[in-house]
Amino acid sequence: MSERPVLTLKRRPAAETPVPDTSGETAPVMRRRKTVVVAAAPDPRKQKKQAQKEAEKAAEAERKAAAKEERRRQWLLKNTRPVKQPKAPVRPPRPVRLMPVEDALEMLADCWPPLFSPELPLRLMKTGIREEMVVDITVRQLPVSVKQLRRCLRSLTRNEAYLKATVPGSIRYGLDGQPAGVVTEEEYLLSQLRLEKVLKRRD
Numbered sequence: 355m356s357e358r359p360v361l362t363l364k365r366r367p368a369a370e371t372p373v374p375d376t377s378g379e380t381a382p383v384m385r386r387r388k389t390v391v392v393a394a395a396p397d398p399r400k401q402k403k404q405a406q407k408e409a410e411k412a413a414e415a416e417r418k419a420a421a422k423e424e425r426r427r428q429w430l431l432k433n434t435r436p437v438k439q440p441k442a443p444v445r446p447p448r449p450v451r452l453m454p455v456e457d458a459l460e461m462l463a464d465c466w467p468p469l470f471s472p473e474l475p476l477r478l479m480k481t482g483i484r485e486e487m488v489v490d491i492t493v494r495q496l497p498v499s500v501k502q503l504r505r506c507l508r509s510l511t512r513n514e515a516y517l518k519a520t521v522p523g524s525i526r527y528g529l530d531g532q533p534a535g536v537v538t539e540e541e542y543l544l545s546q547l548r549l550e551k552v553l554k555r556r557d
Contacts (some may be wrong), residue, residue: 455513458506465496468531476516479507480526480534481541490529514552520545 455476462470466487469477487503490496498506510516522542528534537545 452512453505453509455509458509461498461502462506462510465491465498466529469527469529476510476513476519478516478519478524478526478537479510480528483529486529512548512552514549514556517545517549517552 456472459470459472459476463472469479484503484507487507488500491498491500491503520537520542522537522539524537525533526535526537
């Protein structure tokens with residue numbers, strides 16, 4: 355039984371082919387076939403992982419840049435001094451325009467003649483008399499408004515003679531012209547403060 359030939363992937367070396375020499379002699383030369391290398395196709399999983407790593411690196415770099423910018427902004431807010439705005443000039447308060455005492459006495463005398471009279475010295479009014487006047491205006495329909503009443507009373511109670519007459523123990527009078535209390539020490543001190551303001555404004 356004859357022996358089968360063994361198959362192999364190894365290539366046999368090329369036979370030596372004599373090449374003529376210029377000197378007339380022949381020298382053996384080895385000729386080999388070219389080796390062909392086939393490039394394999396890239397693995398899609400490796401490409402996906404590589405792209406994911408690059409995306410993560412880009413996101414990390416962007417996050418660091420944003421954090422750096424935020425730290426810079428916070429530093430500027432902390433160390434930058436605010437620009438001071440020029441303050442507007444403060445206007446002095448306008449002096450209160452008081453009604454003349456004579457006009458105030460005349461208006462009040464038409465409504466409450468037992469207490470007010472232009473011919474008689476100015477008498478001190480009882481504490482809380484304004485509330486009684488407001489009620490009396492509504493009940494009797496007197497020809498004076500609450501605003502006018504307030505102006506009249508302000509003119510009288512800030513009058514220099516009225517404030518000087520406000521001393522402890524002085525008699526106060528009601529709407530009927532009858533005594534209704536006396537000036538207390540606390541009321542006297544308050545009247546002195548008002549008197550100082552009146553004198554300062556007059557000077």
